Amino acid sequence: MVAGPLPAPSGPGKDRLRLWIRLLRASRTIEAELRERLKKEFNTTLPRFDVMAALYRAPEGMLMSDLSRFLLVSNGNVTGIVDRLVSEGLVARARRNGDRRTSMVRLTEEGSKTFGIIAAAHEGWIGELLGKVSEDDARRLTGMLTSFRSNWEGRE
Template structure:
């Protein structure tokens, strides 16, 4: 598995301690674009590792893992509509995934307690067991990938990304409008 320096360097990197040069931009040019490209590069590379590991070690996909992760947070289950909103996918995608996971015995559909016309999906005992193993491995993969940062740098990066998330959230409407 790649270390963090390798992980977040783009193909156009020219050295310099892993700083990288996304899209061939000079160090002092287009800082906002460079930062965005760096975020996308790191995210994509980490996601590729996770997808590969899920496929080879658990014969599953990242969308299935994400689906199970959402359900694991809600032991009583979620309405299909709510699940699709959390995963930011269409209801059709959720229906297809649910059909597969029901057939495998990992989730079950039950009538919603509050609205009998609605269906809730929840993990079965088998689904909980399967997801628990995947979640443990997932965390280990991420710890391995991010360990070279060190605890202090990881906390600082987490805090800075949290700040960025707030700023982008506040400014998104201005850019869209």
């Protein structure tokens, strides 16, 4: 996937292949940097940050399946991450009256406070890491990515 330098591919369709490779390398590079900083500065992980970010914007809480869908990861995966966040006191599961299969997951007060702090740092990091991209290019790129993602969403 993360192919790169040496013999530049050429021929029909190669431009898209090259785009994909760049896209993947870019996101992996940034992801690695964020992961490292989250660990060093806040002793947390990217998956936990992702879950907290999702919950932060849903004060009423989210179902496990909502989280799974939103974060694009499997539901078994979310179970483990939420388990750890619960044991850290940052997240709580609340049984529901109506449907006993489900539980509403939400940030605790401490979780919310903690996330606020981390999120501020995170936004600063992104600004720094993408600093060389002009606001204009950022908007243009975002537009392209959005349209190309829309071919995908809710496909199967």
